[in-house]
Amino acid sequence: MTEAQTEAQAGAAVGLPHHPSPRAAGCPFDPPPALHALQSDKPLAKVRIWDGSTPWLITGYDHLRSLLGDPRISSDATRPGYPHRTAGTKAGDQARRTFITMDDPDHARLRRMVTAPFAIKKMEALRPSIQKIVDDLIDEMLAGPKPVDLVEAFALPVPSLVICALLGVPYEDHDLFQRNTKVVVRRTSTPEQVLAALTTLTDYLDDLLAAKRAHPQDDLLSVLATERVATGEMTRREAAEMGVLLLGAGHETTANMIALGTLALLQHPDQLALIRDAEDPKTVAGAVEELLRYLNITHSGRRRVALEDIEIGGEVIRAGDGVVFANDIANRDPKAFPAPDQLDITRDARRHVAFGYGVHQCLGQPLARVELQVVYNTLYSRIPTLALATDVDHLEFKHDGFVYGVYELPVTW
Amino acid sequence: MRVEVDQPKCVASGQCVLMAPAVFDQDDDGIVLLLDERPTAEHHDDVREAAAVCPAAAIRLEQE
């Protein structure tokens, strides 16, 4: 960018609201008040982000769905104008290309290589083994000392064990992938830290793929190694990068939904009781959707760039403009969900956008749903006296994370 | 009601199968399969919901 352009941009940015904005003190479950204000006054607004650029911020539910489903909106993080989250993610997204930051047809070709294990029927077949993982971890917790940190003892191990089995990653290595994923999803990580963490993860998966190719097993990495890498359809490095995406997305998100969801329910005992005493599995399935809507942990928003001029809602998004989609506030849009700020597990929340919308909508959603259904259905009935072992005000929330949650959740019973 | 699915557009989210399992299924790769092109009235609400949540706009409904 030339100096004149940078200056013009800085000039235009004066007076624009800065994004992201902070949540209100004492309201850990609610999106920032500034987003509420934008949604009612200006659901398509320009904002200023960390690098001085001024992308659009989309806060209205209908606008968000229509634009995320629009092929004129690109996910390609290497295009000029793409609104990166931080200097760290910018470096990461440019060094490593996975289908989450690609457009069709490349995105579709690569995504379809890994959709098979996530089909609904295959997820249902996994349910008993997920149940066993959950039961075993609860047994261990009950046999151990209390209070205990629910994140470390339960929320993180459940999805990590499940995604390890599905991909064929040895769970013994969980410290390596959990630690490095944490660096990648933290707003405060420098480009150097992000690149180092990604290299460690990619090298690790690269080695695993080599081993799988020599000795294939019944898991997704073996399928990639034998059917895609061996045939020359993709390089081993590309398969390794895809593995990093699946491993990271597969544990960090769900872990936060388990811990933050439990905290939200402990703060809403009437809702917790409805889940604990539920006999119809539909009640818990509905609760999962409502908690996804209400908590919307992917609070840093979807990131896109416009390929063409797009007229919408009386505004024109120009070709090359960055677009940030605030799915957290879209899930609180009163036009889509009556009394949106109320946690009500009996509402029909299935149209939420917590998994995004459009062709990039979460690949792992069928797995996340089954994991969360099993967890919410089991944890509170097996430990009916589950309680927070500290004051909510003492909890540290992931304000600096791309995925929202709590760092620790001390519980007792 | 007549239902059409556009398999090349499908991104295998599985949402339609959760909403209306009597009408939609998935093939071995997770891509949508239409079980019933003309579902009976009892399934219409579920099918409409499936079309509304499909992230890829791969489900088309025609009233007849």
Ligand code: HEM
């Ligand atoms: C509650 C848990 C989860 C939440 C809230 C969540 C959220 C999301 C969101 C919002 C997106 C859209 C990204 C975009 O539009 O730019 C996404 C994409 C994705 N998610 Fe999830 N996710 C969860 C669990 C999982 C799991 C368990 C996996 C398992 C591997 C997974 C794998 C992926 C992948 C691969 C993508 C990229 C899809 C694409 O670009 O086509 N996620 N997720």
Ligand code: SF4
């Ligand atoms: S809801 Fe749409 S994208 Fe998802 S499986 Fe059904 S047809 Fe495919």
